Amino acid sequence: MADRYLNFTGTAPGRFLTRRLGLPQPAPLHRFSAERPRFEGKLLHLTAGEPAHREELGKLLAGTGLDVVSTAATASQAEHPVAAVVDATAVTGLDTLADVHAALHPVVRSLAAGGRVIVLGALPSPDDHHQAAAQQGLEGFVRSLGKEIGRGRTVNLVRVAGPVAGAESTLRFLLSPKSAYVSGQVIQVGATEGELTLPENWDRPLAGRTALVTGAARGIGEAVAETLVRDGAEVVLLDVPSAEADLAKVAERLGGRALPLDITAADAGERIAEFVPDGLDVLVHNAGITRDRRLANMPAERWSSVLEVNLASVLRTTDALLEAGAVRRGGSIVATASIAGIAGNTGQTNYAASKAGIVGLVRSLAPRAAAEHGVTVNAVAPGFIETKMTAAVPLFIREAGRRMNSLGQGGLPVDVAETTSWFASPGSGAVNGQVVRVCGQSLLGA
Structure with a gap:
């Protein structure tokens, strides 16, 4: 709509x-397109303190294709840079935290419309409360700057908890039009189980990989499948048998395979494994339903049906596919949470419980799946996304949903799809256990 x-x-x-x-x-957002696949212009490489990996980070930033300006003197003179990356990993106290202000204050006003600000931080140390205070301060700084910067610009914090090379996929994503609706987020990039596999072609990072998307007959699921195909994947599209006709059309258009299947079936995991005997590289849990009603008026069936589709089926099929070895090493699992599961929504105790459950699943399973199966587990948490479902929302509630975020507009299904594809990339192997909100920095929740 x-x-x-x-x-x-x-x-x-x-x-x-x-x-x-x-x-x-609200400013129109520059999203990825074949005609405008990337930003063009200057990228300011700024520092706070004395980071140990300045040269290595500079090479990663140069790989984005932007014109990197890396000295403070010339940075302040750059006209309308499209991005600024502040390496604050060496911030250990209030004196070096002040360097973040000193780096961005002279240039933030001149940042181009739709531009990007990325702050690189370190993990707050449990052994140094001065460093922990300063590094945690970066989170408040980034979230606040994202709410005031305007003109379609985004601001995000990347916490580097491993080799800086592991952040390349994340930096490429956040410095591209693909992240247009991701702002105010804190993303941790850690170490990997084994050597990180980088794509041979960053324009098609999923080439040679097989992905399965549930709930793929329409809406966000269809957009996810389409984006994964654009990035090189072969796709298996799953949806309920009643949507078989629509599912077949999408599969034919994308050159994928359709699998009509009720994901809540007790043997759904086994049947998926049989359908893809050579295994999967990417498993996207997108299928979901709503049955909204206030708790006092919610019968048990409305509660149980939402929990069954949105959470129980994800738990069962994930367990079955991992146990069967159907998700290959180096693969990824991406589940769909929601800001409703983070902030709550009136009339959605069932839905919010199911989506908060996805967050719990990701945080618990991610380290074990990486260690035991070589698989990453992450989640996207959409905010207000323009779909047929939100088009049916009453006018004033719909307008509130659109405007109550830092970008002043609703997101599109492709915004969720782009984030999913970034998670699915083999280059994102250092990104694990993360829940990233795709909500334009919604005012609901953190």
């Missing part, structure tokens, strides 16, 4: 009226 307010604010009368009335002025 078209966002008429966003379109109106892009006109001269719209800009005048919204400015006079103090209304939100």
Whole structure:
């Protein structure tokens, strides 16, 4: 459904009226397209303190194709840079935390519309409360800057807990149009179980890999499948038998295979493993339902049906596929949470419980899956995404959902798909146990 307010604010009368009335002025977002696949312009490589890996990080940033400017003197003179990366991994106290302000203060106003700010931090140390305080301070800094920076710009924090080379996939994602609706997030990049496998071609990082997407007949699932194919994957599309006709059309369009199957079936995991005897590299748990009603008015069936589809089926099929070795080493599991599971929503105790359960699954399973199976486990947590479901929401609630985020607009299914594909990339093997909100930095929740 078209966002008429966003379109109106892009006109001269719209800009005048919204400015006079103090209304939100959302900026059109630059998303990935074949015509504009990446940003062009200057990237400022700034530092706080004395980072130990400045040269190595500089090489990673140069690989993005942007024009890296890495001295403070020339950075302040760069006109409208498209991105600024501040390496704050060496921040250990309030004196070096002040360097973050000193690095960004002169340049943040000149950052191009739709630009990116990335702060690299270290893990807060349990043995040094001064370092821990300063590094935790970066989180508040990033979230606040994301809410004030405006003009479609995004701000994110990447905590480097392993070799900086493991952050390459994450930096490429956040410094590209693919991350247009990801802001105010804290992403941890750790060490990997074994050597990290980087894609031969960063434009098609999933080449030669097989992915299965549940709930793929429409909406976000269809967008995820389409994006995985664009990035080189062969896809298996799964949805309920009642959606078989739509599923077949999507599979034919994408050159994939359709698997009509009720994911809540007790033997769903076994049947998936039989359908892909050579195994999977990517498992995307996208299928989900809502049955909204306040708890006082919610019968047991509404509760149990949502928990069964959104959480129990994910637990069962994940366990079965891992036990069968159907997800190959070096593979990834990506589940779909929701900001409802993080912040809660009126009338959604069932849905929020199921999506919070996904967060718990990811945090618990991720380290064990990596150690025992060589598989990463992460989750996307969408906010307000423009789908047929949200189009049916009453007007004022829909408008509130669109505007109550730092970007002042709803996201698109492709925004969730891009984040899923980044998680699925073999280059993201150092990203594990993460829950990334795709919500334009929603004002609901952290």
